[in-house]
Amino acid sequence: MTAATNVIAPKARLWRSYRRSPLALGASLVAAVFFFGALFAPWLAPQNPFDPVSLQLINSFFPPAWASGGNAIFLLGTDDQGRDMLSAILYGSRISLIVGVAAVAFAVTLGVSLGVLAGYAGGWTEVVLMRIADVQLTIPALLIALMVDGLARATLSPEIHDEIALYMLIFAIGIADWPQYARVVRAATLVQRQSGYVVQAKLIGSSAPSIVFGHVLPNVMTSVLVLATLGLALAIIAEATLSFLGVGMPPTTPSLGTLIRVGNDFLFSGEWWITLFPSLVLVLLALSVNLLGDWLRDALNPRLR
Amino acid sequence: MTAFVLRRFGQAVLVMVLVAAAAFALFNYVGDPVNNLVGQEATFEDRQALRDRLGLNDPAPVQFARFMSNALTGEFGISYRMQRPVSDLLRERSPATVELVLASALFALILGIPLGVYTAIHREGVASRAILTLSLVGVSLPTFVIGIGLIYLFSVTLGWLPSFGRGETFAVGGWSTGLLTVSGLKAMILPAVTLGLFQMTFIQRLVRAEMIEVLGTDYIRTALAMGVPRARIHYVYALKNTLLPVMTVIGLKLGELVAFSIVTETVFQWPGLGLLFIQAVAFADIPVMAAYLMMVALVFVIINLAVDVLYAFVDPRLRSSEEEAL
Numbered sequence: 160m161t162a163a164t165n166v167i168a169p170k171a172r173l174w175r176s177y178r179r180s181p182l183a184l185g186a187s188l189v190a191a192v193f194f195f196g197a198l199f200a201p202w203l204a205p206q207n208p209f210d211p212v213s214l215q216l217i218n219s220f221f222p223p224a225w226a227s228g229g230n231a232i233f234l235l236g237t238d239d240q241g242r243d244m245l246s247a248i249l250y251g252s253r254i255s256l257i258v259g260v261a262a263v264a265f266a267v268t269l270g271v272s273l274g275v276l277a278g279y280a281g282g283w284t285e286v287v288l289m290r291i292a293d294v295q296l297t298i299p300a301l302l303i304a305l306m307v308d309g310l311a312r313a314t315l316s317p318e319i320h321d322e323i324a325l326y327m328l329i330f331a332i333g334i335a336d337w338p339q340y341a342r343v344v345r346a347a348t349l350v351q352r353q354s355g356y357v358v359q360a361k362l363i364g365s366s367a368p369s370i371v372f373g374h375v376l377p378n379v380m381t382s383v384l385v386l387a388t389l390g391l392a393l394a395i396i397a398e399a400t401l402s403f404l405g406v407g408m409p410p411t412t413p414s415l416g417t418l419i420r421v422g423n424d425f426l427f428s429g430e431w432w433i434t435l436f437p438s439l440v441l442v443l444l445a446l447s448v449n450l451l452g453d454w455l456r457d458a459l460n461p462r463l464r
Numbered sequence: 465m466t467a468f469v470l471r472r473f474g475q476a477v478l479v480m481v482l483v484a485a486a487a488f489a490l491f492n493y494v495g496d497p498v499n500n501l502v503g504q505e506a507t508f509e510d511r512q513a514l515r516d517r518l519g520l521n522d523p524a525p526v527q528f529a530r531f532m533s534n535a536l537t538g539e540f541g542i543s544y545r546m547q548r549p550v551s552d553l554l555r556e557r558s559p560a561t562v563e564l565v566l567a568s569a570l571f572a573l574i575l576g577i578p579l580g581v582y583t584a585i586h587r588e589g590v591a592s593r594a595i596l597t598l599s600l601v602g603v604s605l606p607t608f609v610i611g612i613g614l615i616y617l618f619s620v621t622l623g624w625l626p627s628f629g630r631g632e633t634f635a636v637g638g639w640s641t642g643l644l645t646v647s648g649l650k651a652m653i654l655p656a657v658t659l660g661l662f663q664m665t666f667i668q669r670l671v672r673a674e675m676i677e678v679l680g681t682d683y684i685r686t687a688l689a690m691g692v693p694r695a696r697i698h699y700v701y702a703l704k705n706t707l708l709p710v711m712t713v714i715g716l717k718l719g720e721l722v723a724f725s726i727v728t729e730t731v732f733q734w735p736g737l738g739l740l741f742i743q744a745v746a747f748a749d750i751p752v753m754a755a756y757l758m759m760v761a762l763v764f765v766i767i768n769l770a771v772d773v774l775y776a777f778v779d780p781r782l783r784s785s786e787e788e789a790l
Contacts, residue, residue: 294479294482297716297719297764297768298719298723298761298764299719299720299723299724301723301724301726301727302723302726302760305726305741305742305745306753306757308745309744309745309748309753310490312745312746312748313748313750392604396604396606399606399608400606400607400608400727403606403608403727403730404608404726404727404730404742404745405730405742405746406742406745406746419608419609419612423612423731426612426615426616426620427620427627431616434612438609438612438613441606441609442601442604442605442606442609445604445605445606446600446601446604449600449603449604450600453600
């Protein structure tokens, strides 16, 4: 097999597999709609849900437009403060996605760097890093994220904590998630280090960074991509869970999880729409990203089938 | 074998000491414990007196030794928020969580294993495909959304089951159980299903994958060729080898149930350890957080150790490869 077929064939195969998979097509369409909505929320939303001036109590508890008593202005109804649910969801999914994407990016950066370091340096560095990863992997990410958040609460004043809640969440979710990337990357690095082209690159005097960035990393990136896609769904769910537990985003800048938490209080009094629509968006978002990740894993690794 | 068990035991003790060190650091250096115990009006002298009394002026190694010996006897100080000994709180709250976790583990196993076997045997069937699709949706459903959905359906709309609390509980020798009353059992259903659903889909997928692999092996083909009844092949020959790897994973998943009981207990206001912990996080109640951290770590370490040893005991291949690694 020549180098050319190695590089080009997978891409063509990926594209063909994508076109032939209705599930992947549907999932990416749904995910694209949510990403688009989140990205352009300030222009798409009928109302700015963070601006107290635009909220009027007289508008509170409108059911969705199609239900009896609904108001055509508020397509998905309003909450207890007269906030338009559609706008709140658009802005909320924006925060959920920011946290999810940033947390995964953070975990990938940390995990890939430490994984390459462990695999390439070997020795004590490797032993210590991988032991930490092993211990951390046995503890569920949710617990680690909760601990990090609890620590931040104990050391920071409530006002400051609310202000940096977004960064805290990104850090807490990201730090809980790095070991899986580190493990995969380390294993792949070990394999790559033995391979002919890396040995040859060493022989002609390439520096360690140029070998790592030029030869090792490009070869482990497909596995990382699959993990990161599945990780994004998990990170979005993790953010929602933390916010639902009341230790994530504050109610003043709600994410999807915060919206569900607030809406949950009104479930018993019959205002089901306040919690249903954010839940639906959350589930569809996580499901479509999960489906994409599943498809990507199968498409990139035909041996798995 | 003995060397392997001893080595694993040594590792477990090491992990516990590290966690204890983390909990100790949390306890002593995050926030000011004195500030959380005295009122706003306390004078400097009052604070110093309290610091002396709590031993906060001793050298750190002395404090750590005291913390460890206290922890070994189950003593974790006084909760900032409740102003009560943490050990009392843990004792009160443990039964609720233990019962919830065991009930949901039972639910996940009783449904997950048969569904996994069924979907593996009837790979192309309509029912199998439906189960697989549903389980994919199940993986994407956050625990709290499942809980809210179940409450809306069974409590708000149908009014069949309670939506919060444990119902009536009975104290059996200091252990308050909800398993002996009708209302207690009814209150258990929704939380247990909520907590167990994710693990159930997980076990189902795992059993299916393992079973399919086992069904493709030579000894199954030989058994088929010899005319052994299919039911016997599936449920005796194949299932035995399927459950071996499943066992390991289930052990680890039990730890995950403990962690996710935090979410379920919040949704259902279930008065267990998880609810205690999440309130501690929200109020920065450090002693409770430190105690919970150590307790959960202990549960995890014990489960991991038990699974490793059990696995090495059942599967000789692992034992030999471990010895080579030494």
